[in-house]
Amino acid sequence: MTWLSVPPQDQRLFDISIGQLTGFFLANLFGMMIVLLSVQFYRDVLPVFTQGDSFMKKDYIIATKKISTLGNFTGKSNTFSKKEIKELEAQSFTKSVGAFTPSLFKVSAGLGMQEASIHLSTEMFFESVPNEYVDVNLDKWHFDEDSHTIPIIIPRNYLNLYNFGFAQSRSLPKLSEGLMSLIQMDIMMRGNGRTEQYKGNIVGFSNRLNTILVPQSFMSWANRTFAPEKEAQPSRLIVEVKNPTDTAITSYFQKNNYETEGDSLDAGKTTYFLRLVTGIVIGVGLFISILSFYILMLSIFLLLQKNSVKLENLLLIGYSPTKVALPYNILTAGLNVLVLLFSIGCVSWIRTYYTEVIQKFFPQLETGSLLPCILVGLVLFMVVSLLNILAIRRKITNIRKGEKS
Numbered sequence: 001m002t003w004l005s006v007p008p009q010d011q012r013l014f015d016i017s018i019g020q021l022t023g024f025f026l027a028n029l030f031g032m033m034i035v036l037l038s039v040q041f042y043r044d045v046l047p048v049f050t051q052g053d054s055f056m057k058k059d060y061i062i063a064t065k066k067i068s069t070l071g072n073f074t075g076k077s078n079t080f081s082k083k084e085i086k087e088l089e090a091q092s093f094t095k096s097v098g099a100f101t102p103s104l105f106k107v108s109a110g111l112g113m114q115e116a117s118i119h120l121s122t123e124m125f126f127e128s129v130p131n132e133y134v135d136v137n138l139d140k141w142h143f144d145e146d147s148h149t150i151p152i153i154i155p156r157n158y159l160n161l162y163n164f165g166f167a168q169s170r171s172l173p174k175l176s177e178g179l180m181s182l183i184q185m186d187i188m189m190r191g192n193g194r195t196e197q198y199k200g201n202i203v204g205f206s207n208r209l210n211t212i213l214v215p216q217s218f219m220s221w222a223n224r225t226f227a228p229e230k231e232a233q234p235s236r237l238i239v240e241v242k243n244p245t246d247t248a249i250t251s252y253f254q255k256n257n258y259e260t261e262g263d264s265l266d267a268g269k270t271t272y273f274l275r276l277v278t279g280i281v282i283g284v285g286l287f288i289s290i291l292s293f294y295i296l297m298l299s300i301f302l303l304l305q306k307n308s309v310k311l312e313n314l315l316l317i318g319y320s321p322t323k324v325a326l327p328y329n330i331l332t333a334g335l336n337v338l339v340l341l342f343s344i345g346c347v348s349w350i351r352t353y354y355t356e357v358i359q360k361f362f363p364q365l366e367t368g369s370l371l372p373c374i375l376v377g378l379v380l381f382m383v384v385s386l387l388n389i390l391a392i393r394r395k396i397t398n399i400r401k402g403e404k405s
């Protein structure tokens with residue numbers, strides 16, 4: 001049975017006022033648009049926090065021991081023992097713990113550009129952490145002993161300090177991140193009666209780790225080569241926590257005289273808060289969508305109840321419940337399709353505005369696609385349409401049972 005195959009005298013049983021349909025359409029459109037826009041906005045903005053400025057990538061805390069005046073006089077070590085690391089790993093708020101491995105040999109670095117008459121040289125140090133804690137692209141983050149080239153990650157604030165401090169005061173040219181990645185450093189390493197010169201390539205800039213990083217594989221090889229008699233003791237730990245707002249973290253750190261570097265806990269709280277707000281907004285959108293679904297089904301049920309006698313007649317003359325329910329299913333599915341298409345269109349239109357703003361502040365950021373919005377929209381459409389079909393079929397079946405009894 002199609003919509004037009006119903007006898008003319010019974011076509012009124014599908015009448016729903018334009019006001020009812022418009023109200024449902026707008027309510028469902030508003031709810032679905034909030035959900036889809038929240039999902040799409042979160043996916044578009046997420047790279048801002050996971051690339052470059054990456055305080056939102058994971059909930060990391062840099063832990064150190066407090067340095068006291070008394071401790072200096074008594075010779076108390078500020079390094080972490082294996083027992084202390086295991087105790088920290090066993091805490092309920094901890095996901096994982098990584099240790100900073102320091103260089104145990106002397107390192108000096110030179111940086112020069114003849115065209116600009118710039119030559120800088122200094123004593124320095126290296127540290128390494130496991131690769132999963134490094135917040136830059138790891139494509140070039142490997143060490144080959146035969147190449148005599150060391151990949152290096154430096155803190156982004158080091159470059160800012162040069163550009164807006166040293167270079168500004170000396171009237172020297174400022175260096176961009178792209179230019180720095182093209183410059184090779186002369187690295188001199190000394191220890192164990194050996195002196196070797198390597199080239200250093202700056203492959204990235206870190207916001208989270210305030211140190212000069214080299215690959216863990218290089219650090220293990222270099223300490224073994226230039227300081228074989230020494231054992232590296234970590235003085236800093238990088239801790240991934242489950243919830244940065246957990247008060248147990250602060251309590252445990254105070255109890256053990258640990259402290260955090262920078263505003264790691266504050267950044268983690270910001271991360272948690274933003275995720276919470278995103279979840280609340282999506283929840284509000286889902287609530288509005290569920291409410292509009294309820295309004296539509298209430299209208300359909302009232303219409304079915306109003307025309308129950310006519311529906312019973314259709315069932316008596318041989319129409320199956322599926323055929324009787326078909327026009328109502330087409331009506332609800334058609335409205336759901338319109339809501340989905342309009343929602344995706346509105347999200348796409350709004351997205352063009354905020355992506356322009358993001359591109360202005362982060363030109364290196366790659367713009368994603370509408371795929372998250374489309375996938376979530378299709379899932380919502382299928383779920384709502386299926387619920388509509390099941391509810392209408394159940395109502396028609398109940399009417400048929402009433403007619404038989």
